[in-house]
Amino acid sequence: MPELTRRSFIKASAVAGAAITLGRVAGAPGEQPQPAPRTSPSWTDRPMRWAQLTLVENDPGNFDAGFWLDYFRRTHSDAACLSAGGCVAYYPTQVPFHHRSAWLGDRDVFGELVAGCRGLGMVVVARTDPHATYDDVKAAHPDWIAVGADGRPRRHWASPEMWVTCGLGPYNFEFMTEVKREIMSRYRVDGIFINRWDGAGMCYCEHCRANFRAASGFDLPRTDDPRDPARRAYVLWRQERLFGLWRLWDAEVRKINPDSCVIPNTGGGAASSMDMKRIGELAPTLMADRQSRRGLMPVWANGKNGKEYRAAMGGKPIVGIFSVGLDEAYRWKDAVQAPEETRLWVADGIANGMRPWFTKFGGAINDPRWLKPVEEIYAWCHGAERYLRNERPLARVAIVYSQQTAWFYPGERGAPGGVEDAALGWYQALVEARVPFEMVHDRLLDAARLAPFKTLILPNIAALSDAQCDQLRQFVRRGGGLVATSETSLCDEWGASRRDFGLADLFGASWGGRSEGPMHNAYLRLEHESAPAHPLLRGLEDAPRIIHGVWRVEVAANAPYPSPPLTLIPPYPDLPMEKVYARQPRTDIPQAFLRELPGGGRVAYFPWDVDRTYWDVLAVDHGKLLRNAVFWATNEEPPVTVSGPGVLDVTIWLQRSSLTVHLVNLTNPMMLKGPIRELIPVGEQKVRVRMPAGLTARGLRLLVSGSTPEFRQAGEWLDLTVPPFAAHEVVAIDV
Numbered sequence: 001m002p003e004l005t006r007r008s009f010i011k012a013s014a015v016a017g018a019a020i021t022l023g024r025v026a027g028a029p030g031e032q033p034q035p036a037p038r039t040s041p042s043w044t045d046r047p048m049r050w051a052q053l054t055l056v057e058n059d060p061g062n063f064d065a066g067f068w069l070d071y072f073r074r075t076h077s078d079a080a081c082l083s084a085g086g087c088v089a090y091y092p093t094q095v096p097f098h099h100r101s102a103w104l105g106d107r108d109v110f111g112e113l114v115a116g117c118r119g120l121g122m123v124v125v126a127r128t129d130p131h132a133t134y135d136d137v138k139a140a141h142p143d144w145i146a147v148g149a150d151g152r153p154r155r156h157w158a159s160p161e162m163w164v165t166c167g168l169g170p171y172n173f174e175f176m177t178e179v180k181r182e183i184m185s186r187y188r189v190d191g192i193f194i195n196r197w198d199g200a201g202m203c204y205c206e207h208c209r210a211n212f213r214a215a216s217g218f219d220l221p222r223t224d225d226p227r228d229p230a231r232r233a234y235v236l237w238r239q240e241r242l243f244g245l246w247r248l249w250d251a252e253v254r255k256i257n258p259d260s261c262v263i264p265n266t267g268g269g270a271a272s273s274m275d276m277k278r279i280g281e282l283a284p285t286l287m288a289d290r291q292s293r294r295g296l297m298p299v300w301a302n303g304k305n306g307k308e309y310r311a312a313m314g315g316k317p318i319v320g321i322f323s324v325g326l327d328e329a330y331r332w333k334d335a336v337q338a339p340e341e342t343r344l345w346v347a348d349g350i351a352n353g354m355r356p357w358f359t360k361f362g363g364a365i366n367d368p369r370w371l372k373p374v375e376e377i378y379a380w381c382h383g384a385e386r387y388l389r390n391e392r393p394l395a396r397v398a399i400v401y402s403q404q405t406a407w408f409y410p411g412e413r414g415a416p417g418g419v420e421d422a423a424l425g426w427y428q429a430l431v432e433a434r435v436p437f438e439m440v441h442d443r444l445l446d447a448a449r450l451a452p453f454k455t456l457i458l459p460n461i462a463a464l465s466d467a468q469c470d471q472l473r474q475f476v477r478r479g480g481g482l483v484a485t486s487e488t489s490l491c492d493e494w495g496a497s498r499r500d501f502g503l504a505d506l507f508g509a510s511w512g513g514r515s516e517g518p519m520h521n522a523y524l525r526l527e528h529e530s531a532p533a534h535p536l537l538r539g540l541e542d543a544p545r546i547i548h549g550v551w552r553v554e555v556a557a558n559a560p561y562p563s564p565p566l567t568l569i570p571p572y573p574d575l576p577m578e579k580v581y582a583r584q585p586r587t588d589i590p591q592a593f594l595r596e597l598p599g600g601g602r603v604a605y606f607p608w609d610v611d612r613t614y615w616d617v618l619a620v621d622h623g624k625l626l627r628n629a630v631f632w633a634t635n636e637e638p639p640v641t642v643s644g645p646g647v648l649d650v651t652i653w654l655q656r657s658s659l660t661v662h663l664v665n666l667t668n669p670m671m672l673k674g675p676i677r678e679l680i681p682v683g684e685q686k687v688r689v690r691m692p693a694g695l696t697a698r699g700l701r702l703l704v705s706g707s708t709p710e711f712r713q714a715g716e717w718l719d720l721t722v723p724p725f726a727a728h729e730v731v732a733i734d735v
């Protein structure tokens with residue numbers, strides 16, 4: 001790195017360090033100076049179908065570049081990500097220690113592929129991966145290697161002849177900057193994609209130790225406990241280093257090609273370690289690298305990525321990387337997935353606004369079974385392109401996600417599952433209820449960002465600053481609906497407990513000082529007599545009581561709350577069976593607070609983990625409570641209603657001169673675990689669209705079946721029937 005850049009970086013780090021010791025989250029509302037506006041490269045919105053070919057070291061001379069170029073053409077791929085350098089260089093690099101493929105000879109495999117893709121009119125992005133290196137590098141620059149907690153340099157876990165590099169030190173800041181400069185100078189690619197750039201776990205090398213101490217005053221933490229001040233400082237300092245690295249690389253490649261950028265492989269939802277708000281400010285486009293399902297994961301998880309990235313990226317293009325292989329922890333990187341699985345996974349991503357990106361590792365085709373399905377998916381996308389260029393979603397409901405809660409909140413007094421499980425419960429419930437929804441980042445709650453939404457859901461969003469609570473209060477004052485659960489707003493932005501909920505005034509309830517759980521054999525009494533036909537109890541009219549959750553927060557009403565619809569039946573013994581009878585079959589302790597406020601705002605607060613328990617247990621009664629709470633809080637007709645059998649992920653979008661409704665058929669025994677092996681057609685669906693003001697349907701087509709069913713528009717309502725379909729159907733309405 002040039003000395004000037006290095007000095008200014010260190011200064012930036014020191015400033016960040018001051019922010020840390022002052023106890024401020026870098027990037028918190030009102031505290032973050034706006035970054036200088038940077039222009040998006042002119043090409044970012046163009047590609048709709050990405051192809052990634054990640055070469056392996058012995059590919060040069062052994063793989064057929066012509067085959068791949070032909071495949072890119074046949075799939076109508078309009079952008080490519082191609083292996084260039086980092087751990088292996090696929091071109092004749094001159095950068096010292098940049099390891100050329102041992103099979104490269106005098107060829108320039110990367111250059112050949114770039115030229116071929118350019119011939120096809122594709123956007124071309126170079127892939128680099130800096131996370132591993134070799135003995136000669138370690139011998140010459142021992143300080144480039146990552147060091148473990150034991151003080152020893154780290155061998156690579158999968159390729160033990162290699163070393164893990166430090167992501168936050170000179171290997172990335174100096175060596176990889178040179179590599180990027182060389183790639184950009186030689187090939188003037190449209191961008192450089194940076195894989196595994198952010199270090200591989202904690203590094204205790206001399207640079208990390210010294211830099212962290214200089215910035216924060218602490219030694220590097222040896223605990224994950226967010227209550228440890230050094231850990232908290234590390235969470236922020238690591239990001240400062242990485243955002244600095246990103247800016248450096250981006251500036252350096254733009255000096256050579258102003259119409260380019262670097263694209264770090266980064267970001268995600270609440271659990272992501274990099275601040276999505278800042279990522280959204282920096283990135284002109286971004287790739288959601290969630291290649292496929294593993295373990296217990298619903299098919300809608302791909303769509304969730306789209307919503308999470310959009311929360312920070314707004315209208316910037318979001319690309320969904322999907323693997324053609326099985327992606328379990330055992331990492332069969334040469335596997336081929338069942339085509340039905342790939343088809344549904346991609347369909348759910350597209351329905352949620354992501355542009356597809358297939359990724360293939362290795363230029364040799366060991367198993368060709370994926371080629372045809374991907375070609376078919378891409379051909380469909382190509383034909384439907386006009387209807388996939390979305391302007392904005394029309395969803396009126398949004399789930400808030402909170403990275404600061406994930407980073408700093410030690411967890412609901414002992415409840416398992418972490419912060420994500422409550423959100424997953426909501427996600428599943430809204431999919432089942434066929435409510436189109438978005439996600440919202442908790443530090444992007446200003447009036448403009450929230451303007452499209454009528455209702456916000458806060459799934460145990462424990463860590464909220466006073467300013468964030470105020471923004472939520474204003475949202476309700478403007479007539480918005482709020483549905484919150486468990487310990488929402490009980491902590492400040494650092495995860496430190498408050499004396500009372502920050503939103504106690506909205507909830508109509510105050511923190512009682514303790515939580516109860518895990519509860520066994522607890523129930524809820526449905527108060528049909530004192531709260532007749534209550535909207536929260538819709539679909540439960542014949543149920544005198546239903547099961548409770550697992551963790552409950554003790555609260556006291558702080559405003560008069562007569563006739564609560566749900567009351568507590570406390571836990572009672574579940575063994576011996578002779579003792580299984582309720583000791584207190586009836587209490588007057590409310591387990592849901594529903595309040596209508598002046599100005600039309602509505603707030604529903606559940607002082608228990610209805611959402612987390614739903615994800616854990618999937619009890620249908622809890623699903624009804626969640627659905628009912630959202631419908632009640634929203635208090636308007638949804639933008640689209642879909643009636644018929646099955647589980648569908650329903651989304652609704654506006655394009656420049658059309659409106660689309662995506663119906664993704666998740667009805668499948670393998671919806672939650674294991675690859676889909678068969679697409680099971682879902683029955684006929686009645687679809688009712690609330691057309692945005694002033695829009696009249698001129699024509700209507702189903703983009704998958706190709707049929708043109710009859711439709712009827714009366715005022716703002718448009719009705720049609722969608723015949724049975726297998727993976728997905730898209731209703732395209734020209735307006």
Ligand SMILES: [Zn+2]
Pocket residue numbers: 145146147166167168169203204205206207208209
């Ligand atoms: Zn290090």
